[in-house]
Amino acid sequence: MRSLDVTKTAFSNTLRSKMRTFLTVIAIFIGAFALTLTSGLGAGINQTVDRIFGGFGEDDVIYVVPQIEADATDQDGPPEYDPDAAANMDSGFGTGMLTAEDIETIENTEHITSVSAEVAAQIEYVETAEGGQYQAQFDFALNDALAEVAAGATPDRGAMEIAVPEDWASIYDTDDPEDLVGESLTIAAPNAVGQLTEIEVEISGVLHGTLAGVGFQPIPSVALAEEVAEINLEGYEGQVSEGYIMAAAEVENLEENEEAVKAALTDEGFWPMTLEDQIGMFETLIDAITWILSGFALIALLAASFGIVNTLLMSVQERTREIGLMKALGMSSGKVFGLFSMEAVLIGVMGSLLGIGLGLATGFVADAFLTAEDGPLGGFAELSLFGLNPLAIGGIFLLIVLIAFLAGTLPAARAAKKDPIEALRYE
Amino acid sequence: MSTPVLETENLVKVYGRGPAAFHALKGLTFEINRGESVAIVGKSGSGKSTLMHLLALLDEPTSGVVALDGKPVTKLKPKVVSGLRNATFGFVFQQFFLNPNQTVLENVTLPLKIAGVSKSERNERGMAALEQLEMADKAKNKATDLSGGQKQRVCIARALINNPEVLFADEPTGNLDTATSETVEDILFGLHRDHGITLVVVTHDEDLAAKCQRRLIMQDGQIVEEQTGASTAPPTAAQAPAASGEPSQPKPATRRRLMKFGKGGAR
Incomplete structure (x- = not known):
């Protein structure tokens, strides 16, 4: 089976019970959303600090x-x-x-x-x-x-x-x-x-x-x-x-x-x-707070990963005969494993893309609103509460996909282990 | 044609261990020649399904050897065995096993998808197979919308799509009424007769078994009797209502279509 076919099949499988996939994606979405907001907050404040102190770099x-x-x-x-x-x-x-x-x-x-x-x-x-x-x-x-x-x-x-x-x-x-x-x-x-x-x-x-x-x-x-x-x-x-x-x-x-x-x-x-040390101390503090907040978001993601395990276990159970047929028709256990872990990865991708996208939008809109000239935090020069850190966003995406993949390994392994004869007999 | 397509030597299958062990197969040795139609007949519990699973490389024997084209397959890696199944065998099951969420065409082309054939070629060959079984107009339908006979024809199309050497049919008419059964039987034996496909039928239906050239009668894990020659009672293929085309005229054309895929195309 080609990788493209595996991906396409996995995708159409996730759409089979839309409600279940949607609810699982929501859980991932919440984690991704929270992580994006916390990392954006940290990035925004650090950018503010850099901007404020930026002009004094050559101070001896x-x-x-x-x-x-x-x-x-x-x-x-x-x-x-x-x-x-x-x-x-x-x-x-x-x-x-x-x-x-x-x-x-x-x-x-x-x-x-x-x-x-x-x-x-x-x-x-x-x-x-x-x-x-x-x-x-x-x-x-x-x-x-x-x-x-x-x-x-x-x-x-x-x-x-x-x-x-x-x-x-x-x-x-x-x-x-x-x-x-x-x-x-x-x-x-x-x-x-x-x-x-x-x-x-x-x-x-x-x-x-x-x-x-x-x-x-x-x-x-x-x-x-x-x-x-x-x-x-x-x-x-x-x-x-x-x-x-x-x-x-x-x-x-x-x-x-x-x-x-x-x-x-x-x-x-x-x-x-030095001035740099002082900025460094300030940024270390902000980073520490960001990490603590991100920790909570990670806990949400951990909970969501069990949602993936649960959803896919149900899916494997429901599709026992289909798995048996695919194996009887010559699909290797490795490909069966790949098909189901790809489903988990796709759920992770959907949840993280949605979460990161909406997280970024929410962050920037809230930032624009709060720090507008007449906004509640408008009195501070150069203040931005939310920043885009592409590296962090990419990291969040990869992390979620990795978590989703790991969550998918248990159901995928169970699917791969199915004996085609038993599976075809299953009612 | 000299080497048998499938042969077994002292095939033993034991389920369980110790005193609870159940000897499903008690040392079978036989051959199935290329282009032959063989029925494995027996009551339930006689070991006929177990034997088919071993022949179709879906299961491993406890001891003994299964050889495909003269080469023992017992010691091959699972991945290689999967590949062999995909390329060499076609399966028709009693319960059809069609995926209700997919279209007829998608169901038929599943073996090609597993083999890694490109989508355009899959669809082309899928349509050809459906045409051969006069199901082309249903290609876009969901598999659930079909009648039992239509479903079994889709299954046969799926079994043929890889241009297999051996077609395994496990109670192919078990879920069908008498009239539909006859149509499906005619299709299967037509394929065997016109395209030289080796046909292995597992059944307890003696009428169906009687149409095969050879019958292995099983009882308690052993082949108790071997009959050769088609029985007299059932109608011959020539008299059958032509479900897969006229018996004589379209024969070369159909064959050419089948040959076009080529044996290597499936891999």
């Missing part, structure tokens, strides 16, 4: 935070007080703070040309030229690398500049972010006893909000953040230990020296990360 910067103590979570009771340790504030990374000494160590590491340190800076309010006062909090100055600019540019690290979120356009009574660039803004910074000092800064740019959480708060320049931090400490009585949340170290020729610098910094007790 390693970000440094203190290493998490290995036994930090296992320790009994609080650690002993160390007066030299940095102020007991959380950096936002859950990792403690860098001291001035640490910054020096980082500066002295080979291949590092300069270091900018992130200080904690508190402000009371901002005031526009017209006199309106608004509540605000600074984002990290070093997050400028992650910012998405709608107009103008990120602040010059050395100048007294600031970049503001897009929605601040409303306080300047305008819709066009371009109008904000170059405007002046007054920052009111409190000192330790609550007295305010005003600093006038220039708006260098306007920011889009991104999924990384950057762009929803004003980003000061490094110089501005340091200035505000200094004001914050004025009037503080007692010993002040300077603390830095994070340091950004410029590295000469990052590509070549990355490993060496990272090793050196790790030995010194730091946790060095």
Whole structure:
């Protein structure tokens, strides 16, 4: 029997009891649909992350935070007080703070040309030229690398500049972010006893909000953040230990020296990360979530595969005489096996094509709806929830066909084993 | 014509083991010559069906040898045996075994499909076989829409499509009324007479058996009697109502059509 004939015969056999085939296909369809959605979700978010961080690939910067103590979570009771340790504030990374000494160590590491340190800076309010006062909090100055600019540019690290979120356009009574660039803004910074000092800064740019959480708060320049931090400490009585949340170290020729610098910094007790590492961490997390969701879809597929086994076992039973006839007329056991496993494969193909097709359609329509300008998730720049990953789709298709084939082997083997004499006698 | 198309030597078939063992065949040795018509006759339980299954290579003997064209087939691989069955034998069953979901033509061409013949050639040869049995007008019908006699004619067409050397007919008229039985018998013996097909008929119907050149009478797993020569009682083929064409005139034409397929065409 030719392969084409096997396929055609198998196909017409699956159409014989349409309802039964349809129900089996539905089960496969659900699995394929769910897998397509989860993998598309993962692909879409990863594409978003790539797009957001994509522009900063050639940044020669390693970000440094203190290493998490290995036994930090296992320790009994609080650690002993160390007066030299940095102020007991959380950096936002859950990792403690860098001291001035640490910054020096980082500066002295080979291949590092300069270091900018992130200080904690508190402000009371901002005031526009017209006199309106608004509540605000600074984002990290070093997050400028992650910012998405709608107009103008990120602040010059050395100048007294600031970049503001897009929605601040409303306080300047305008819709066009371009109008904000170059405007002046007054920052009111409190000192330790609550007295305010005003600093006038220039708006260098306007920011889009991104999924990384950057762009929803004003980003000061490094110089501005340091200035505000200094004001914050004025009037503080007692010993002040300077603390830095994070340091950004410029590295000469990052590509070549990355490993060496990272090793050196790790030995010194730091946790060095390039922008790429941070993206990588984010994507690893997304991938992990995708895999977990896909796991559930796979369970659905596993259940569906038993549907195939059941359907085909019934089919083999019903067609006992037909199998007997085919074998009597000279069809080899191998071909009988091939015929029935081809039926299973075809059920898998039908279910997966339907599931993948409808899954992709649903994903893209939902994505378009949710992230439309006025959609529920329309506020994020560059956000896409669903992406096409041809490799993953191809993988899903092959996986389902493989599962279907494996499910078909048991009934097919049973059909192949039938003795033609017994089968022809069967009523 | 010197080598018998089928021969057996000390053919034994035992079902079960030990004290429960049932000796269905107790050492049969005989030959079936090319172009012969042989009836295997016996009551049910006499072993005639078992013998046919062994001759048709559907089953393996417990001991002894079945040889096809002088070559023993007992030790051949199952796949080779399947191929031999497909190319050498035609089967006509009492219960027809037509696939109700398929058309008459599809049913008839099943052996060719199994042999791996292309669809266009399958249909061409299928139509030729149906024409030969005057069933061409039913080619597109579903097999369920036919009467018993028509069904058996479709079965015969299916059995002939591979241009077989041996046609096995297992109670071919068992499910048919007397008039239809006669038509089917005439077709079978017409094929045997006109085309030289070796005919092996398994039956307990003595009228049918009587039309064969040789009868092997079976009882309790042994051939108890062998009769030769057609009996006198049934009508000869020449007198039979011509179901497969006029007895004398179309004979060469029909033969040419059969020969055209060629023996190699089936493989």
